[in-house]
Amino acid sequence: MNKIISLKVKSAHIKSLRAGVPLIKKEAIVNHNDVKVEGTIIELVDEKNKFLAKGYYGKQNKGIGWVLSREQKEVIDQPFFEKKLKTALENRRSLFNANDTTAFRVFNGEGDGIGGFTIDYFDGYYLISWYSEGIYCFKDYVLKSLSNLVDYKGLYEKKRFAEKGTYIEDDDFIGGERAEFPLIVKENGINFAIYLNESAMVGVFLDQRDVRKTIRDKYSKGKRVLNTFSYTGAFSVAAALGGAIKTTSVDLANRSKSKTIEQFSVNGIDYESHDIIVEDVFNYFKYAVRTKATFDMVILDPPSFARSKKNTFSAGKDYPDLLEKAITITEKDGIIVASSNCSTFGMEKFKSFIEKAFDQTGDKYKVLEEFGLPRDFKTIKEFKEGNYLKVVFIQKIT
Structure with missing residues (x-):
């Protein structure tokens, strides 16, 4: 990853940041032009250069990045991602064990500690949706973490960070074995036909x-x-x-x-x-x-x-x-x-x-x-x- 860049937070936005708001907004940063490369690790400081939080730079919707940690010494590396994914997977244990449901979300962005991407489960296949070029820079961390934590049939992705948030057409398949489509999953006993290899929306x-x-x-x-x-x-x-x-x-x-x-x-x-x-x-x-x-x-x-x-x-x-x-x-x-x-x-x-x-x-x-x-x-x-x-x-x- 790139070197860490320090960004100064305007005084009017410090309170919300300290309160736990994870989205970094452009208007909250004094020197936002200092960072130009997506995926750059950034440290947020107040006007006296006192540490507030660290995260990454990635333009998405109304923000320019996400807070990942409130600890200055915490390293944003592959083990960091794996720890977050492990906790998320454990929190969905009851869904993994459900006989009548084989499709659900296993990682929900900032709700699970890392804003900018989600992971959905479809009967042994995992679908990663990336919402900024910045978070996509950490793709290898996410894939290695998943490989360490779960036995998957196959991996698919959706890159949803083109201009105006539109979907970038691509092959979508990234690892394991390719699914046969339609992939039939269950939700509370209802069957749904899923296509992980088509548009941004997969069928349900x-x-x-x-x-x-x-x-x-x-x-x-x-x-x-x-x-x-x-x-x-x-x-x-x-x-x-x-x-x-x-x-x-x-x-x-x-x-x-x-x-x-x-x-x-x-x-x-x-x-x-x-x-x-x-x-x-x-x-x-x-x-x-x-x-x-x-x-x-x-x-x-x-x-x-x-x-x-x-x-x-x-x-x-x-x-x-x-x-x-x-x-x-x-x-x-x-x-x-x-x-x-x-x-x-x-x-x-x-x-x-x-x-x-x-x-x-x-x-x-x-x-x-x-x-x-x-x-x-x-x-x-x-x-x-x-x-x-x-x-x-x-x-x-x-």
Whole structure:
């Protein structure tokens, strides 16, 4: 690695840094131009050059690096990484031992002590996602640590640190044996077809595990379910397995239809008895209103930001209007599963969106359940942005 560079923290940011905030922001550093090489080990000091923390330089989203240690003498080397990974793996022991689940997160960035990368487990295969060129410089440390700690079938990676956070296309395979795709994994007994060798998204979002189980076990029986922004139809599969009369999956991406058919098929569900529609969700809402279509359950899990030919959606601004549309086509006593993975607001703000939407329609509602990230997506209280998932089960009661 490169030599250690000292960066001076502005006085206004010292308190938060000392309180444990792990993200290093550009605006917090006096001499941020002194470091230019990604992966450089940096020491943060106050205006009197007193040590505060050490970490690495790596541009990611709103930060320029992550704090790794509050101990000046601690060395950031391969044993450092291995110690963090070992603790993370031990914390997921119950999931490794579960018979009905073979896909989950084993390392969640700053939540497990090293911001900038995650590791997911898929039935013996490990997928590493790198979110900055800086953390990618430590790739050999991570691979050696994994090799020392686990017996894996194969290793894959996703490099997600191109300009604007887009995915860098690559072969993705980095070690062990190549998987045969689709790789079928289990989640609470549900089968999912996974592709570790395709785009940045592999076929299912692991952070919604508890939500899918709840939809299947408690709310789906005998229901007509609309799943919007459905991706590969994972929520629809959960609802169908829970006894839903019919599911309707709507997503703008052309590939969503074939992917959803596949997810139904690997679970032994007749996909032809369900509707899978390639359409802009906002256009579908208009169609539903026009045809007086209603549902017993509507699932809303939009991306934080989405753009189609005619519509642009930003969760922080547009979620209440989206939810209003869902309320309109939800039956009395029906359920709305409102979800957002936007990190710029928390659960309290999200609930204000729900209240605003119901005020707009004049309907009343009851909050039935709330979910955040599952236990394998470990977070720390000092970094609220890392605890991004908000899911609320709402009943329309008028």
